[in-house]
Amino acid sequence: MLPFARQLEHLGYAGLKAENVSTLQVNLGWRCNQACKHCHLLAGPHRPEQMELDTIDAVIRVVERWSIPNVDLTGGAPELNPHFEYLVDRLDRSGTHILARSNLTILLEPGKERLAEFYRDHRVELVCSLPYYQEDLVDRLRGKGVFQKSLEALRRLNRLGYGEPDSGLRLNLMYNPAGAYLPPEPGALEVQFRRNLAERHGIYFHRLLTLLNMPIGRFKEFLERSRNYERYMGKLVSGFNPATVAGLMCRTLISVAWDGRLYDCDFNQALDLPVLPGLPRTIGDFDLPTLATRPIRLADHCYGCTAGLGSSCGGHLTGALGT
Ligand code: SF4
């Protein structure tokens, strides 16, 4: 396999660099009320990792000091962090745009009965995982009963105005494949999702984002168990699409881990590949001019971001397949 960095060199991207930091992605901890088969972390109910209050305060200081326009809250289930509401409240006052990645079922957990209203009151944009519109497939990937709970959570959000065209309460869904294959064409899939969820369940949403399963974490374990790892990597490498490189999310985003360390993205965090030596290492050392033009730490899992139409936490990266 041609190393990913060499592949980019051939395209004139030797030493791929960031272009700015318009998004601070904050991983609030690896604890989750679910333990999905495709998780790129190894998140689950018994993970102890949680961002502590002094790190959260450092995040708030960075957003205010450097006027970071977007903050993307993720986990695990970010809502399980005991300081979650404090963080959202402070970020809201700073004027930054807040996006939270929710697994939906968390809205039904004991003690979280007001979470949907809290999101609405702070105008938080939501990206909610729903790998398909059929019960058996979702439950197989995410656990028994998850599909029905996800529908109930979506209905609750819809009742509050989330997903309505002009409400300003953005509700996006996140699809990922159920196995070792690339996501299908997103436009047609979104039509299928919209029709099925509306007709069968009365649920509506704004956009469907597609995310490829990265060959790391629990998904990598699955690939290895099923002896599919080499074949899947081969698909990612042969699907390399040069048109995706300009839009790679690490060029405009930086990721803060639960312990305050800085990574080029959440995937590098999962692999414990921090930003390159010589750069600010933690949120306490954050320096925008340095990080906005930093060289990015690449490895072969990066082929997961450039295969087919490309993949990122914001969905696919290009409308065209490469040549
Ligand atoms: S994929 Fe998301 S919801 Fe599932 S275990 Fe991982 S963090 Fe939790």
Ligand code: SF4
């Ligand atoms: S895995 Fe991370 S560092 Fe690699 S290309 Fe994707 S976003 Fe960039």
